[in-house]
Amino acid sequence: MTDEVNTYGKGTIAVQGTYQPEQGGTRVLPLYQSTTYAYETADDTAALFNLQAAGHLYSRISNPTVASFEEKIALLEGGVAAVATASGMAAILNSILNIAQAGDTILSSNQIYGGTTNLFTANLPKFGIKTKFFDQNASAEEIIALADETTKLVFAETVSNPSIEVLDFEKISKVAKVLDLPLIIDSSLTGPALINPLELGADIVVHSTSKYIDGHASAVGGIVVDGGKFNWENGKFPELVEPDESYHGVRYVADFGKGAYATKLRVQLVRDLGNIQNPFNAYLTNLGSETLDLRCQKHSSNALSVAEWLSQQEAVTFVKYPGLKTDSQYERGQKYLPKGASGMVSFGVKGGADAAKAFIDQLDLIKLVTHCADIRSSVIHPASTTHRQLSAEQQAASGVTEELIRLSVGIEEPADIIGDIAQSLAKLS
Ligand code: PLP
Numbered sequence: 482m483t484d485e486v487n488t489y490g491k492g493t494i495a496v497q498g499t500y501q502p503e504q505g506g507t508r509v510l511p512l513y514q515s516t517t518y519a520y521e522t523a524d525d526t527a528a529l530f531n532l533q534a535a536g537h538l539y540s541r542i543s544n545p546t547v548a549s550f551e552e553k554i555a556l557l558e559g560g561v562a563a564v565a566t567a568s569g570m571a572a573i574l575n576s577i578l579n580i581a582q583a584g585d586t587i588l589s590s591n592q593i594y595g596g597t598t599n600l601f602t603a604n605l606p607k608f609g610i611k612t613k614f615f616d617q618n619a620s621a622e623e624i625i626a627l628a629d630e631t632t633k634l635v636f637a638e639t640v641s642n643p644s645i646e647v648l649d650f651e652k653i654s655k656v657a658k659v660l661d662l663p664l665i666i667d668s669s670l671t672g673p674a675l676i677n678p679l680e681l682g683a684d685i686v687v688h689s690t691s692k693y694i695d696g697h698a699s700a701v702g703g704i705v706v707d708g709g710k711f712n713w714e715n716g717k718f719p720e721l722v723e724p725d726e727s728y729h730g731v732r733y734v735a736d737f738g739k740g741a742y743a744t745k746l747r748v749q750l751v752r753d754l755g756n757i758q759n760p761f762n763a764y765l766t767n768l769g770s771e772t773l774d775l776r777c778q779k780h781s782s783n784a785l786s787v788a789e790w791l792s793q794q795e796a797v798t799f800v801k802y803p804g805l806k807t808d809s810q811y812e813r814g815q816k817y818l819p820k821g822a823s824g825m826v827s828f829g830v831k832g833g834a835d836a837a838k839a840f841i842d843q844l845d846l847i848k849l850v851t852h853c854a855d856i857r858s859s860v861i862h863p864a865s866t867t868h869r870q871l872s873a874e875q876q877a878a879s880g881v882t883e884e885l886i887r888l889s890v891g892i893e894e895p896a897d898i899i900g901d902i903a904q905s906l907a908k909l910s
Pocket residue numbers: 568569570571594596597638642667669670688689690691701702703
């Protein structure tokens with residue numbers, strides 16, 4: 482990273498990143514589509530293996546295209562380092578396995594993406610890690626009371642998928658601070674152009690880069706950003722402090738200081754799990770991220786127009802959008818998302834689940850897809866799709882009702898998005 486780029490605003494960093502072309506070099510970040518890298522001497526590679534020299538050894542651990550993308554996202558989030566992963570799920574998994582092991586527990590909000598709930602309830606227990614879920618509207622004291630000496634972290638989303646509740650950062654970061662545990666925030670549905678959780682008390686930020694960061698629905702990916710401020714020497718995280726025998730005795734905090742968490746995640750976990758982001762996806766995602774600032778402004782203004790229009794329709798039973806003055810989350814939205822509340826809107830129509838599905842089937846411009854947060858408006862019925870694997874209690878806890886429709890408002894002309902919704906609503910009556 483160069484200090485020069487560091488002084489620019491985030492809108493500029495998104496466009497130009499840290500990539501600096503050489504004399505006559507490509508202006509656009511090049512795609513280094515290579516598994517491996519050549520060196521002159523055995524000592525050169527030994528220095529890299531010993532983490533004494535910077536450079537790339539093998540693309541399962543790092544790659545120049547991926548590295549440039551990682552540096553950009555780290556800068557945009559205000560972190561010290563980032564590790565890009567194969568998917569958002571891989572980012573979440575890695576962020577947890579990096580500091581929790583068999584016998585440990587984690588605390589998580591229950592208002593999270595259904596796939597994450599599934600990871601926490603079906604697969605983390607196979608690693609011996611249990612999740613205690615909390616209602617993010619509970620008091621700080623109630624949440625704190627769930628923790629014990631086995632608890633290693635607190636997890637939540639900036640804006641929950643699909644219930645569209647804005648996290649009370651003041652309260653949740655207080656919980657983490659009182660417990661002296663790192664706060665991991667999934668900011669996939671907001672992205673670094675709208676909110677920077679590290680400035681609001683988070684210690685680690687994870688993204689499904691498949692969402693707003695790519696923005697074009699062209700590449701699945703994830704990223705873990707290390708805020709570099711958590712004190713790993715508080716006695717709860719010996720793996721970061723004591724020598725790592727799987728890496729010839731490296732001591733992450735002593736040897737890498739503020740970048741300890743990200744370094745361990747890369748050289749130990751990603752090395753062994755093999756879930757790094759591939760260079761082509763990093764190339765595509767980086768390209769997409771160049772317009773992040775512009776897109777998120779337009780997503781937010783379009784979503785506000787759509788939410789305002791929806792809230793005036795007879796056939797609509799409720800609308801959830803933090804930018805709406807009538808929304809229960811409005812104040813919190815203004816506090817934490819002053820630049821815009823993203824393109825995610827949830828609402829219900831009269832007639833429950835059947836009407837919700839009929840509404841979706843009759844849309845034309847807005848496509849039914851298992852995705853969100855890209856430039857094209859899209860829609861899904863979470864109860865029968867993304868959150869279907871959850872029990873009725875888990876669905877209710879995560880705010881998924883049978884009638885809920887999740888709309889991801891794109892950057893098309895707002896009149897066309899509203900026009901499509903209007904024609905489908907009209908057919909319901
Ligand atoms: N986190 C959130 C909030 C999501 O909405 C998703 C996917 O929809 C994920 C994580 C998982 O990301 P990915 O699909 O890139 O694995």
